[in-house]
Amino acid sequence: MMRGFALSLVVLRVPVLITTILVLGGCATKNDIRDLQVELQAELRVLAERQAALIAQLQTEANSTRDTLRSQSIQLFDFRGEISQQLREIGEGLATLEVLAGENQRAIMGIRGQVTNLRSGSVTAASPVLDSTGMLGGAVGDADQLYRTAAEQFGRGSLNTARMAFQQFVQSYPNHALAPEAHFSLADILYQQEDFDAALEAFGEIQSRFPTAAKVPDALYRIALIQIEMEEIESAIDTLERITNTYPGSVIAEIAADKLEEIGS
DSSP: OHHHHHHHHHHHHHHHHHHHHHHHTTTOOHHHHHHHHHHHHHHHHHHHHHHHHHHHHHHHHHHHHHHHHHHHHHHHHHHHHHHHHHHHHHHHHHHHHHHHHHHHHHHHHHHHHHHHHHHHTOOOSSSOOBOTTSOBTTTTTOHHHHHHHHHHHHHHTOHHHHHHHHHHHHHHOTTSTTHHHHHHHHHHHHHHTTOHHHHHHHHHHHHHHOTTOTTHHHHHHHHHHHHHHTTOHHHHHHHHHHHHHHSTTSHHHHHHHHHHHHHHO
16 A cells, blocks of 8 residues: 555656656756756655566465466365265165165065964965975965965075975966066075076066066166176177166166276276
C-alpha cells in the first residue's frame, strides 16, 4: 500500500518538473536545465525500478496462486478417486450379497419344507427312505413335496440323497416351474462333489432347456468358474465375455467383468 502511494508521488512529480522547466525556460541557464534533466531522469529510474519490483511481486503472488490451485486440483482428483473406489467396493459387496442370497435360498426352501412337513405330520424320520427302485418313497407324484425333500437334504449337507432327489425331479417334472432351480441345484451338487464334467453339462442344460430362466446368467458364471478351475482359461474368457455382452448393467455382468480382469492380469 505504501509502495503504491510512493509510486503515485513520483508519477505526480514528473509533470511538476516538466512544468518547471517550461516556466523557467526563458530565464534558466543551460546548467539549470541540465540539472533538471538529471533530476527528471533519476526520478524516472526510481519509478522504473519500483514498477519492476511491483511486477515481480505480482508475478510471485500469481505463481503462488497457481500452485495453490494446482494443489487443490490434485486433492480434488484424489478425492474423486477415493469416492470411485468406495462405490466400486460397495458394488462388489452388493454383488456378493446377491450371490450369497442365491446360495441361501435353497437352505431357506429346505427349512420351509421341514416346517410344512412338521405341521402336516408327514415327516417321521430324519432321512427319506428309498424304495426298491431307488426312488424316494412318498415323493413320487408330488412335485412340490419332492422338491422340498431334495432342498431339505441339500440344506443338511446330504449331497448324495439330494442329488438323487433332484435327478428324480428333473426326470419326472421336466417342465415344472421349479425345474430350472432343480437343474441348478443338481449341477451345484455335482460341482461340490468335484464331478466337473458332469457339472459343466448340467449347468449348460439350464440354458438349452430354459433359455429365458432367471438362473441362466448364474449358470453361465458357474460354468466359467469350473472352466477356470479346469485351467481352460480361453473358454472361461469366452463365457465371461458372453455374460458381460448379454446381460450388460446387471450385477452378474459386473462380477464377470471383475473376474475377467482378474484372470487377464
